[in-house]
Amino acid sequence: MLSTLKQLITDVDGAWAAAISGLDGLLVESHSATDVDLSLLVAEHAGLMRATSQAYSQTLSGGQTRELYIRAERLSIYLHPVGQEYFLMLAIDGRSNLGQARLYGRDAAHRLEAEL
Template identity: 30%
Template sequence: MALRTLLQELILDDARAAAVGGMDGTLVEAVVKEGGVDLGRMAADLATLMKLGAFCARKLDGGDLDAVSVTMDRLALLVMALTPEHFVAVVLRAGGNVARARLAIKKRRSELVEQLT
């Protein structure tokens, strides 16, 4: 299955956008629902967020970073590690089901990784 198709499947009812990016700040692929946000222009920022999360995980002796989630007044953001070099991000509307988005990513994780190798 193509990476774009996999990302489209991650955009559930309350999701607005999904993207795969590289830890070097490059955008690999993005899908935006109408009225969604452009994650392409945020790839470098999302990579920085993951690096900061990994740094905190090391400082806390918590093991490898799996995900970072941020909730805001109007949106929720979930960024999950796929490989040491790649992550997937999903933006949801405020009050969106982050746990459901996390489960959807976990179900498709191996297919997402396969598309990156």
């Protein structure tokens, strides 16, 4: 798992952290190019992922959430489900290429699912 997360950060321009987490908000594995504690970042985004999944599948009848992207001024987060209980989080700077994050993130999520 760790090698997949490290490779993801290397492959995506502007990526500085990648993690796999349970939807319960508990960090399973992570790698960061900074000294940021990813536990809080993962816990906050687990709540967003759960709320989005519930809203789209139950309230809006839109089906399962396939990915979630949140962009702020200095931080962007790409989330991709990994199986039914986990998700991949990729943290990138605010100027990074979303298409590249999605392409490499989706591939990493599929590899991580096989490892879980």
